[in-house]
Amino acid sequence: MNYLNETIDSLHEKLANKEITSKDLTQDTLKTINDSEDTYNAFVTVNKDAVKDAEKVDADGIKGSLSGIPIAIKDNILTDGLLTTASSKILSNFMPVYSATVVEKLKAAGAINAGKTNLDEFAMGSSTETSYYGTSHNAWDTTKVPGGSSGGSAAAVANGDVVAALGTDTGGSIRQPSAFNGIFGIKPTYGRVSRWGVIAFASSLDQVGVMSKRVEDSATVLSTIAGHDDHDSTSSNKEVPDYRANLNKDMTGIKIAVPKEFWHEGTNPELLKQIDATIETYKKLGATVEEVSLPTLKHAVEVYYVIASSEASSNLQRYDGVRYGFRAKDVKNIKELFVNSRSEGFGDEVKRRIMLGTFALSAGAYDAYFKKAAEVRTLFINEMSAVLDKYDLIAGPSTTTTAFGIGDKIDDPLAMYMNDILTIPANLAGLPAASVPAGLADGMPVGLQLIAKPFDEQTIFNAAYALQEENKFYEKIPTSLKGED
Structure with missing residues (x-):
């Protein structure tokens, strides 16, 4: 099964017409994953029970559009009875006893x-290089990073392992890897999708979203996973539309704001040419495009890393070597158990953010940081709300560069943090955002x-669909796959 040439709709039709079975489709998927893992390292764990699950679906009959179709799950989302590690040594033996709502x-x-x-360990990173299980690789150039933290999900979709995958986005972790891999990825509004069963990084910023080659596939999956959840007090009870059924590529009358600050001084000039050309495409399709200003954007990275690290330092205190996960050996007392388990179990980037957050929350630094x-x-929220009161969409580059080489930035944390400068504002404001x-x-x-x-989210889906049908980027085959069927 070559997922590069398939959609959820086309697969559903084949399954419903009994041209293929879910068992056959799943077996093909697992074989594809197995054959590609040495090249891409997109998965931490392959579900050995997937074929049994597919046999049950076949026995029950193909029903809805996702019935019988394999989907990949980011490894910071709990799965009952299937190893869930957050790509960290400290959870390398963790077997959940329940599954996340999604x-x-x-x-x-x-x-x-x-x-x-x-993924990057505990979703902390922009390249998947902080993973305990090694770096995933970009489908367009395997010497380059796939982005992060949802780099494995992006690589799995881009190289054709699966038709869609779940990711999480705290400061751009769906959109940045989607941009790097040439796929569509959407982070819905904060509260649109339940976070119950998602290993927490920064609770006021984290959100589950979807990645796929085609816009319509993400629309189908998001409609399925969205909605209120009694387990998550931050989840919204707003009705969930059928995003797939409501797709519309008519851009007539749509007003798009283009913040001048998104044209960051360090941005790749060739990248900006493509963005400028894309915005011109929207004008040709009938949209109104105007420049606006978001002056607070220059503070985005600093604000994000103070808030995210502070919340992380609180969320990660539960990993103490006592209740679950990795436990240090040869300790003499409870203090040694805590210190050694965390010292040996956490990677450098996670430790760095815990220390940053602990300092920012300390008595002497709380007010200042x-x-x-x-x-x-709050200024971000007000500023972006004011723009969106007048416009339907804000548009600009997802990233300042294309995918960079593995090892190029891993020893420079500040350079790595700057990868998120354009994606962070949507998380700070809790707004839906996507990369197309x-x-x-x-x-x-x-x-x-x-x-x-x-x-x-519907307006994002519609605008993304309009662009997709114009440039048909999904027809392009990643460089590393050229010559493969």
């Missing part, structure tokens, strides 16, 4: 869990970021 919803829809994808960051976050393939720069994919009003 996983349960996919299961109820008949989707098959193909396996758990690689965390409180001030929270105040500037916009073309190639220097042979590597470029992503256009679209940001919309709260709970207006």
Whole structure:
């Protein structure tokens, strides 16, 4: 099965017409994953029970659009009875006893869990290089990073392992790897999708989303996993539209704001040419495009890393070597157990963020750092809300560069943090945002970021679909796959 040439709709039709069975489709998927793992390292764990699950779907009959279709799950999303590690040594032996709400919803829809994808440890990173299980590789150039933290999910979709995958996005972790791999990825509004059963990084920023080659596939999956959850007090009870059924590529009358600050001084000039050309495409399709200003953007990285690290330092205190996960050996007392388990179990980037966050929350620094960051976050929210009161969408580059080489930035944390400068604002404001393939720069994919009003994911889907049907980027085969069938 070559997923590069398939969609959820086309697979559903074949399954419903009995041209293929879910068992055959799942077996083919697992074989594809196995054959590609040495090249891409996209998965931490492949689900050995997937074929049994597919046999059950076949026996029950193909029903909804996701019934019988394998989907990949990022490995910081809990899966009952299937190893869930957050790509960290400290959880390398963790077997959950329940599944996240999003996983349960996919299961109820008949989707098959193909396996758990690689990520930066605890979703902290922009390249998948902080993973305990090694770096995943970009489908367009295997010497380059796939982005992060959802790099494994992006690589699995881009190289054709699966038709869609779940990711999480705290500061751009769906959109940046989607841009790097030439696929579509959407982070919905904060609260649109339940976070119950998602290993927490920064609770006020984390959100589950979807990655796929085609816009319509992400629309189908998001409609399935979205909605209120009694287990998650931050989940919204707003009605979930059928995003797939409501797709519309008519851009007439749509107003798009282009913040001048998104044209960052350090941005790759070839990348910007592609973004400029894409915005011109929207004008030709009938949209109105105007330049605006988001002056607070210059503070985005600092604000994000204070807030995210502070929340991480609180969330990660549960990993103590006592209740679950990795436990240090040869300790003499409880203090040694805590210190040694964390010292040996956490990687350098996770330790760095825990220390940053602990300092920002300390008595002597709280007012100067965390409180001030929270105040500037409010400015972000007000600033972006004011723009979206007048416009339907905010548009600009998803990233400042195309995918960079493995090892190029891993020893420079500040350079790595700057990868998130364009994606962070949507998380700080809780807004829905997506990255849509916009073309190639220097042979590597470029992503256009679209940001919309709260709970207006449909406008993003529609605009992304309009662009997709114009540039048909999904027809392009990643460089590393050329010559393969």
